[in-house]
Amino acid sequence: MAPMGIRLSPLGMAVFCLLGLGVLYHLYSGFLAGRFAFFMLSEPAAGGAEPPPRGSAAAVDLRELLAVSVLAAVRGGEEVKRVREGNVLNEKAKGKTREGAEEKLTSGDLLSNRRMYHLLQAAFPGVQINSEEHVNTADQETVSWDRSIPEEIKQKIQPKEVPAESVTVWIDPLDATQEYTEDLRQYVTTMVCVAVNGKPVIGVIHKPFSAYTAWAMVDGGSNVKARSSYNEKTPRIIVSRSHAGKVKQVARQTFGNKTVIIPAGGAGYKVLALLDVAEKNQEEADVYIHVTYIKKWDICAGNAVLRALGGHMTTLNGEEISYTGSDGNEGGLIASINMNHKALIEKLPDLEETSHKLD
Numbered sequence: 001m002a003p004m005g006i007r008l009s010p011l012g013m014a015v016f017c018l019l020g021l022g023v024l025y026h027l028y029s030g031f032l033a034g035r036f037a038f039f040m041l042s043e044p045a046a047g048g049a050e051p052p053p054r055g056s057a058a059a060v061d062l063r064e065l066l067a068v069s070v071l072a073a074v075r076g077g078e079e080v081k082r083v084r085e086g087n088v089l090n091e092k093a094k095g096k097t098r099e100g101a102e103e104k105l106t107s108g109d110l111l112s113n114r115r116m117y118h119l120l121q122a123a124f125p126g127v128q129i130n131s132e133e134h135v136n137t138a139d140q141e142t143v144s145w146d147r148s149i150p151e152e153i154k155q156k157i158q159p160k161e162v163p164a165e166s167v168t169v170w171i172d173p174l175d176a177t178q179e180y181t182e183d184l185r186q187y188v189t190t191m192v193c194v195a196v197n198g199k200p201v202i203g204v205i206h207k208p209f210s211a212y213t214a215w216a217m218v219d220g221g222s223n224v225k226a227r228s229s230y231n232e233k234t235p236r237i238i239v240s241r242s243h244a245g246k247v248k249q250v251a252r253q254t255f256g257n258k259t260v261i262i263p264a265g266g267a268g269y270k271v272l273a274l275l276d277v278a279e280k281n282q283e284e285a286d287v288y289i290h291v292t293y294i295k296k297w298d299i300c301a302g303n304a305v306l307r308a309l310g311g312h313m314t315t316l317n318g319e320e321i322s323y324t325g326s327d328g329n330e331g332g333l334i335a336s337i338n339m340n341h342k343a344l345i346e347k348l349p350d351l352e353e354t355s356h357k358l359d
């Protein structure tokens, strides 16, 4: 039997060619070409977020967010400094911590918060912003961002888009308020943190009284680095001076009675103490430990900076802290860089047991 042959009529051939041309045109100019170009140009988003379609209204560029975060920390810091130098703090008590310490609020906190919040909110209206102080939305401060990106950020950081809904920004308009009221200016910082899907990705820590700013972005770059060495055997431990709880006992139980303990104000200041910060009023330490309850705006920026530089900040049980949802962190914290963080955690006493023994 002869093999079956397929014969196309001339009309069939023409239809077939037209269809082929249509497919080629679609590939060249349309949807797929755009998608291919996007994947060629961008790396996976920081924090594991799926990259949104390029140019989509719901996308935000992390490099732009970093630039605005630095600006917000600096502009907020101007208010913090102005109020302190004017000596009219209007100090109030806004409540008490769980341990019974008075939580203070000053005009420095409120004016800095107002500036930082409105600047970030106007630049990124689609992004969730959590700030330490209450924001009066009717009281719109018009601080706008001129969209300029500082040269150093442009050189070190590539644009990186993520979906706006994956981002949570945490603002601390004045860290170390207690020390601010005592005029211990060296401890005071303003901080901004950007979390993507709960992971801290961008951290900015600014010292308003010495015009020093540290920033870092995970998988991006930074203007600050780790020190060249740390003392892992007998680390100097930096701890809170005004919300200490049992941290000194925990540090001594872990590292011995001779351990050097440095009490200091501010979570931002204590993270900077672990880094190479050329600042005359900055102490140095090897590990930062905090045992009482603390809020996420106090620790997110430091966590992002440490993570970007290869360090760690976890709860005392070694769990990562998620920067979405509730604003509190219950599990204490331990922060280190260029050390075996897991080994540090294993050395810590069982906290439940410790708190019974120490009561």
Ligand SMILES: Nc1ncnc2c1ncn2[C@@H]1O[C@H](COP(=O)(O)O)[C@@H](OP(=O)(O)O)[C@H]1O
Pocket: 097, 098, 099, 132, 172, 174, 175, 176, 177, 178, 239, 240, 241, 242, 243, 244, 264, 265, 266, 267, 292, 293, 294, 295, 298
């Ligand atoms: N037990 C606690 N409860 C509530 N806030 C706490 C806390 N311990 C520390 N903090 C806050 O964490 C920041 C750093 O604390 P410390 O200086 O004691 O290390 C301070 O933030 P603010 O100054 O921004 O309020 C402080 O209020």
Ligand SMILES: [Mg+2]
Pocket: 172, 174, 175, 176, 267, 297, 298
């Ligand atoms: Mg704070």
